[in-house]
Amino acid sequence: MNDQAPAPLEPTDSDHTALLPTAPDGPALSPLVQGYWRMDAWERTPAEHLDFLKAHVELGVTTVDHADVYGRYTIEAQFGEVLALEPSLRQKLQIVTKCGIQLLTPQAPERRIKHYDTRARHLRASIEASLGHFRTDWLDLVLLHRPDPLMDADEVAEVMIELRQSGKVRHFGVSNFTPAQLGLLQSRLPFTLATNQVEIGPLNVASLFDGTLDQLQQLRICPMAWSVLGGGRLFDDEDETGRRVRTALEAVAEELGDCRLDQVAFAWVRQLPSRPFPILGSGRIERVRAAVAALDLVLDREQWFAILQAAQGRPVP
Ligand SMILES: NC(=O)c1ccc[n+]([C@@H]2O[C@H](COP(=O)([O-])OP(=O)(O)OC[C@H]3O[C@@H](n4cnc5c(N)ncnc54)[C@H](OP(=O)(O)O)[C@@H]3O)[C@@H](O)[C@H]2O)c1
Numbered sequence: 680m681n682d683q684a685p686a687p688l689e690p691t692d693s694d695h696t697a698l699l700p701t702a703p704d705g706p707a708l709s710p711l712v713q714g715y716w717r718m719d720a721w722e723r724t725p726a727e728h729l730d731f732l733k734a735h736v737e738l739g740v741t742t743v744d745h746a747d748v749y750g751r752y753t754i755e756a757q758f759g760e761v762l763a764l765e766p767s768l769r770q771k772l773q774i775v776t777k778c779g780i781q782l783l784t785p786q787a788p789e790r791r792i793k794h795y796d797t798r799a800r801h802l803r804a805s806i807e808a809s810l811g812h813f814r815t816d817w818l819d820l821v822l823l824h825r826p827d828p829l830m831d832a833d834e835v836a837e838v839m840i841e842l843r844q845s846g847k848v849r850h851f852g853v854s855n856f857t858p859a860q861l862g863l864l865q866s867r868l869p870f871t872l873a874t875n876q877v878e879i880g881p882l883n884v885a886s887l888f889d890g891t892l893d894q895l896q897q898l899r900i901c902p903m904a905w906s907v908l909g910g911g912r913l914f915d916d917e918d919e920t921g922r923r924v925r926t927a928l929e930a931v932a933e934e935l936g937d938c939r940l941d942q943v944a945f946a947w948v949r950q951l952p953s954r955p956f957p958i959l960g961s962g963r964i965e966r967v968r969a970a971v972a973a974l975d976l977v978l979d980r981e982q983w984f985a986i987l988q989a990a991q992g993r994p995v996p
Contacts, residue, residue, distance in 0.1 A: 718749070743774055745809075774815065781793065
């Protein structure tokens with residue numbers, strides 16, 4: 680048993696609404712980010728989406744994560760429609776979106792193969808389209824969604840500088856980049872990239888060991904963590920690793936005092952010294968509330984390593 684006080688299950692007096700910087704040059708985001716990738720699956724009317732949006736903003740989850748490709752290029756506009764129901768909300772939000780993936784889609788019948796495009800012309804057009812979809816004059820943070828082997832770092836840097844100066848994009852970052860890919864782009868920029876959004880969770884610990892998080896800690900850039908719960912795999916009885924990790928999370932949850940295993944998973948990720956910003960994938964407000972309540976949760980070192988051991992299926996060497 681650990682000797683710590685039981686973790687609080689409900690939001691405490693701590694200020695969960697304070698924004699935290701992701702990098703030396705900003706931006707400041709909420710410590711938990713609401714992901715909108717699965718917005719379609721929530722099957723809600725615009726008014727119901729607005730209720731959910733207002734509810735998570737009220738809880739201090741004011742940063743929203745999007746991408747042009749979500750919902751096959753439809754989610755940004757759906758979100759913009761929701762925002763138009765209460766335009767004053769825009770000031771309270773930090774909108775993150777991504778660009779660079781070219782899906783096969785009926786909207787682009789001339790496209791013959793899925794690919795990436797990080798050329799200046801495409802980045803400009805994609806960001807203009809996102810601004811229109813969200814019905815906003817500025818995007819808080821735009822990420823290159825995937826590393827593009829044809830990326831010309833000088834060309835990307837030039838367009839990033841131009842779009843920052845225009846005020847259309849306040850900050851730029853990357854997603855799913857290796858340390859070398861991030862280092863290359865960073866070497867051409869006069870400002871620090873805001874983040875590298877990568878998969879981090881007890882079901883995917885690769886970034887803890889491949890240099891990704893070490894580089895971010897070195898540069899004082901905080902990652903954004905996607906699929907902390909393995910995209911729901913953690914709750915899949917058919918998944919052997921999922922079952923093993925779930926058992927370890929449940930044991931720690933019990934030790935910490937009747938908290939939930941998803942709360943432990945978020946705390947486990949937030950304890951990494953690169954200080955990740957977890958992105959919540961659930962569309963259920965009670966799960967968002969539970970994640971916010973877990974912002975004060977602290978695992979001791981042995982509890983943290985028990986989860987790593989379950990993730991890796993063996994003790995550390
Ligand atoms: N940059 C990238 O390449 C990238 C890639 C993937 C995702 N993302 C971003 O990261 C966000 C989060 O990713 P994700 O959706 O995969 O996150 P996740 O939190 O790992 O998975 C969310 C899924 O798990 C389910 N879930 C959550 N809590 C649960 C619980 N206690 N019991 C049972 N099921 C539970 C949710 O269902 P319910 O809705 O029913 O709760 C939902 O289907 C996305 O929305 C997106 O913004 C980025």
